[in-house]
Amino acid sequence: MNDLTSLLGIDVPIVLAPFGPWEEVELAAAVCNAGGLGSLGTALRSAKELQEQWRRLRDLTDRPFAINHTGRPLDREAFEATLDAQPAVISFHMGIPAELIALAHDRGIRWIQAVGDLDGAERALEAGADVLVAQGSEAGGNAGWISTLVLVPAVVDLAGSTPVVAAGGIADGRGLAAALALGAQGASLGTRFLATTEMTIAREWKDRIVAAHAQDTVKVPHSELVMPPFTLPQVGAAFAPRVLRTPLTDRLETDPAGVDPAALAQQVREEVGAGRGQDLLPFTGQSAELVHDIVPAAELVARLIADCRNALDRARLVYGLGIP
Ligand SMILES: Cc1cc2nc3c(=O)[nH]c(=O)nc-3n(C[C@H](O)[C@H](O)[C@H](O)COP(=O)(O)O)c2cc1C
Numbered sequence: 637m638n639d640l641t642s643l644l645g646i647d648v649p650i651v652l653a654p655f656g657p658w659e660e661v662e663l664a665a666a667v668c669n670a671g672g673l674g675s676l677g678t679a680l681r682s683a684k685e686l687q688e689q690w691r692r693l694r695d696l697t698d699r700p701f702a703i704n705h706t707g708r709p710l711d712r713e714a715f716e717a718t719l720d721a722q723p724a725v726i727s728f729h730m731g732i733p734a735e736l737i738a739l740a741h742d743r744g745i746r747w748i749q750a751v752g753d754l755d756g757a758e759r760a761l762e763a764g765a766d767v768l769v770a771q772g773s774e775a776g777g778n779a780g781w782i783s784t785l786v787l788v789p790a791v792v793d794l795a796g797s798t799p800v801v802a803a804g805g806i807a808d809g810r811g812l813a814a815a816l817a818l819g820a821q822g823a824s825l826g827t828r829f830l831a832t833t834e835m836t837i838a839r840e841w842k843d844r845i846v847a848a849h850a851q852d853t854v855k856v857p858h859s860e861l862v863m864p865p866f867t868l869p870q871v872g873a874a875f876a877p878r879v880l881r882t883p884l885t886d887r888l889e890t891d892p893a894g895v896d897p898a899a900l901a902q903q904v905r906e907e908v909g910a911g912r913g914q915d916l917l918p919f920t921g922q923s924a925e926l927v928h929d930i931v932p933a934a935e936l937v938a939r940l941i942a943d944c945r946n947a948l949d950r951a952r953l954v955y956g957l958g959i960p
Pocket of ligand 1: 653654655656657658666677704705706728729750768771774775776777778803804805806824825826827828830918919920921922938
């Protein structure tokens with residue numbers, strides 16, 4: 637147990653990342669039941685659809701979970717519905733809305749704020765966030781430009797007694813051990829959890845993750861042409877999504893003027909709404925390099941914890957053998 641696990645009421649310091657519009661109810665339930673914190677994304681879905689997801693998740697687990705919102709864009713109706721649903725935790729990215737944090741706290745809901753730099757971390761602490769996620773540029777999905785190895789200890793130094801969770805590039809027990817060694821109290825994993833049996837994305841996307849090298853993931857060039865707008869003031873450096881390279885990312889690099897943003901936004905919305913999207917912008921991080929199999933989530937959580945223990949023991953042993 638540490639401050640993070642006691643604050644959130646979980647058993648192991650592992651957070652399943654929210655996956656925007658991609659459906660992850662069964663996966664979240666499996667992670668919650670394995671002792672971690674499951675999350676659900678809310679992007680592109682109506683409040684009614686989301687309420688149905690939350691009902692299903694509550695049928696599958698009585699453990700705490702997080703509902704995620706972002707400022708790209710903020711859907712106020714869905715956010716109100718989330719407050720009414722009273723999850724244990726709301727997690728938030730791309731905008732640091734102090735007034736929404738206060739509303740969550742009024743309902744007894746904890747607030748996890750993702751940040752990509754020190755300006756964001758400072759503002760999140762001022763706004764009253766209960767936990768900071770320090771998310772490095774290796775991460776799948778929207779992230780900033782500072783690497784996890786640099787960002788996490790810097791945010792830990794600033795955060796004082798507020799627990800910090802490391803995110804970006806962590807896909808195995810060694811990564812979790814490294815996060816703990818940097819002073820984080822846990823890790824949030826996205827890309828690794830995409831390659832689980834419960835995750836609803838296409839098999840083709842999971843297979844690409846297993847086969848991918850780190851350099852097969854790219855920050856989407858001119859992402860403002862294809863991503864929804866930011867609707868909250870942004871703090872610090874801009875965010876751009878990291879995805880597996882596709883013909884669309886190549887086109888955005890070589891011929892951004894030839895892209896019709898309205899048509900593309902519609903296409904992305906339709907594909908993702910239908911559970912696809914892997915041909916356009918398959919959000920995936922550099923840690924795909926470290927993903928070698930598709931496994932049930934509970935098995936993955938157990939493996940992460942066992943491998944983390946081994947990694948920490950090994951590090952202690954190496955040090956004990958006299959390496960200064
Ligand atoms: C498919 C996908 C969708 C994501 N959607 C969201 C989201 O809606 N909200 C959010 O805060 N983060 C989102 N993220 C970022 C994750 O929360 C997490 O920080 C990131 O995946 C961690 O890095 P990793 O992929 O290297 O594990 C997403 C990531 C992926 C891979």
